[in-house]
Amino acid sequence: MVADQDRQELTERFHIERLWVYYGNTPALRDITVGIPADAITALIGPSGCGKSTFIKVLNRMNDLVPGARITGTVRLDGEDVYGPGVDPVALRRRVGMVFQRPNPFPMSIYQNVAYGPRVHGQRDERKLRQIVERSLRQAALWDEVKDKLHRPAMDLSGGQQQRLCIARALAVEPEVLLMDEPASALDPVSTAKIEELCQSLKADYTIVIVTHNMQQAARISDRTIFFLAGEVIETGPTSSFFSTPKDRRTEDYITGRFG
Amino acid sequence: MILSRRACALCALGAAALGAAVAGVNVVRGALFALAPGVGGMLAASLAVVILSLAAVAPPALGVARERAWSEPGPVEAWLLLVSATPALIVGMTALVWFVERAGLGFSLVSGALGLALMNLPFAALGALQAVRQDERSAGTGALALGVPEARVFRDIVLPASAGALARVALRAAARAFGETAVLMFTAGVEPASASPRGLMGGSATLAVRLWYLTSQGQGTGAQARACALWLTVIGVALALAGRPREAPVTERGR
Numbered sequence: 001m002v003a004d005q006d007r008q009e010l011t012e013r014f015h016i017e018r019l020w021v022y023y024g025n026t027p028a029l030r031d032i033t034v035g036i037p038a039d040a041i042t043a044l045i046g047p048s049g050c051g052k053s054t055f056i057k058v059l060n061r062m063n064d065l066v067p068g069a070r071i072t073g074t075v076r077l078d079g080e081d082v083y084g085p086g087v088d089p090v091a092l093r094r095r096v097g098m099v100f101q102r103p104n105p106f107p108m109s110i111y112q113n114v115a116y117g118p119r120v121h122g123q124r125d126e127r128k129l130r131q132i133v134e135r136s137l138r139q140a141a142l143w144d145e146v147k148d149k150l151h152r153p154a155m156d157l158s159g160g161q162q163q164r165l166c167i168a169r170a171l172a173v174e175p176e177v178l179l180m181d182e183p184a185s186a187l188d189p190v191s192t193a194k195i196e197e198l199c200q201s202l203k204a205d206y207t208i209v210i211v212t213h214n215m216q217q218a219a220r221i222s223d224r225t226i227f228f229l230a231g232e233v234i235e236t237g238p239t240s241s242f243f244s245t246p247k248d249r250r251t252e253d254y255i256t257g258r259f260g
Numbered sequence: 261m262i263l264s265r266r267a268c269a270l271c272a273l274g275a276a277a278l279g280a281a282v283a284g285v286n287v288v289r290g291a292l293f294a295l296a297p298g299v300g301g302m303l304a305a306s307l308a309v310v311i312l313s314l315a316a317v318a319p320p321a322l323g324v325a326r327e328r329a330w331s332e333p334g335p336v337e338a339w340l341l342l343v344s345a346t347p348a349l350i351v352g353m354t355a356l357v358w359f360v361e362r363a364g365l366g367f368s369l370v371s372g373a374l375g376l377a378l379m380n381l382p383f384a385a386l387g388a389l390q391a392v393r394q395d396e397r398s399a400g401t402g403a404l405a406l407g408v409p410e411a412r413v414f415r416d417i418v419l420p421a422s423a424g425a426l427a428r429v430a431l432r433a434a435a436r437a438f439g440e441t442a443v444l445m446f447t448a449g450v451e452p453a454s455a456s457p458r459g460l461m462g463g464s465a466t467l468a469v470r471l472w473y474l475t476s477q478g479q480g481t482g483a484q485a486r487a488c489a490l491w492l493t494v495i496g497v498a499l500a501l502a503g504r505p506r507e508a509p510v511t512e513r514g515r
């Protein structure tokens with residue numbers, strides 16, 4: 001575990017420094033300085049409205065689409081400022097994929113849902129597309145359930161299957177980072193368990209940042225945890241020690257259920 | 261470059277729709293003369309101006325929706341809302357000056373269609389915007405997160421996902437146009453078409469305009485007025501019912 005921690009500290013995928021995010025004149029994130037380790041799962045926890053989702057959307061500039069949002073500070077991905085001049089947010093989002101709280105499959109077939117991203121990014125070879133679709137669906141632990149109905153509408157899948165399809169869709173464009181904004185909050189316990197297993201299997205190849213309200217889930221699946229409160233990062237550290245020996249009183253109060 | 265290609269595609273779509281309408285309208289018109297004796301020409305004129313006006317409104321309305329799909333409602337929407345409340349009489353007189361006189365189109369179905377398009381554009385643009393924004397929160401956002409450009413997301417994901425809602429906006433716009441009188445009496449004229457179709461460049465009273473005219477002449481209880489009222493009611497109500505706003509269909513089991 002010590003070696004694991006060292007590795008995480010040495011290989012930082014994102015480094016965020018003095019980040020402020022405003023919606024209009026209201027600060028949603030205040031002076032955030034934090035790192036996101038590579039090839040590990042980082043859980044963002046905190047009460048509703050504390051800025052977790054805002055933070056995750058800053059990482060792939062989905063916040064650019066939020067009217068009135070502006071940021072100050074720096075967000076570096078592998079040393080490159082993602083808000084720097086000349087950085088194309090469209091290209092950035094290809095590197096930093098995202099899965100949302102509610103499954104949002106496209107109004108097309110299961111196959112087309114997964115093939116859409118690679119096709120838009122230039123992959124025209126149908127044989128290669130089929131390989132990508134199969135690989136992505138296997139990675140998302142969905143292949144066995146849908147391999148015989150790839151051309152059925154994605155909307156026919158159950159909620160848990162739809163969410164795994166959205167994960168497969170994100171994986172198909174081969175991102176380096178996968179952002180997950182409460183991906184299991186709308187799912188039943190069985191589907192939630194599948195998503196958690198999936199996260200564990202993906203972390204060897206992807207940097208995963210997951211927003212969750214479920215502290216048991218954060219403790220089960222993450223390597224590192226960041227606690228947000230009122231737009232500030234209160235505490236961050238390896239998950240094992242974070243939940244057993246929190247350093248800040250507010251963290252302890254939150255994880256013991258005294259508020260939130 | 262992407263935007264200009266999209267604009268060209270929308271223009272081509274509009275032109276194709278216009279061409280199809282021009283080609284088909286006279287055939288339909290002849291059939292309607294037989295279907296609705298006494299008011300067939302006016303029924304044909306009503307349908308022609310409605311179809312033409314929709315073809316003229318669709319490209320700019322979709323253009324507004326595409327440009328504003330990811331923006332928060334702001335001055336553009338406020339302006340559209342304001343303009344959509346402009347009295348039809350004022351729109352009609354504006355269309356009279358712009359299309360009938362300055363553009364030299366005279367009292368014709370084309371002038372009438374353009375007048376209706378002027379009236380319906382703010383309404384249709386607002387409706388299209390609402391329709392695409394309903395989807396923008398889900399599938400469209402998912403596509404953006406894949407690193408797909410906004411224009412492509414709009415074309416590939418948002419438009420198909422919003423097709424039902426957009427069709428209902430078009431039907432509501434058609435219902436408004438079908439019963440319109442003020443705009444059309446200034447642009448398409450108040451005289452009914454003769455039994456032989458005169459084409460789109462000829463003027464013709466629509467059902468609503470003819471009904472208004474007959475009523476104003478004290479002939480509101482005559483056979484022709486009753487026939488006009490019947491067709492107006494049946495088609496107008498059918499369009500309004502078909503285009504009524506609906507809740508999102510519960511097709512997504514996961515939601």
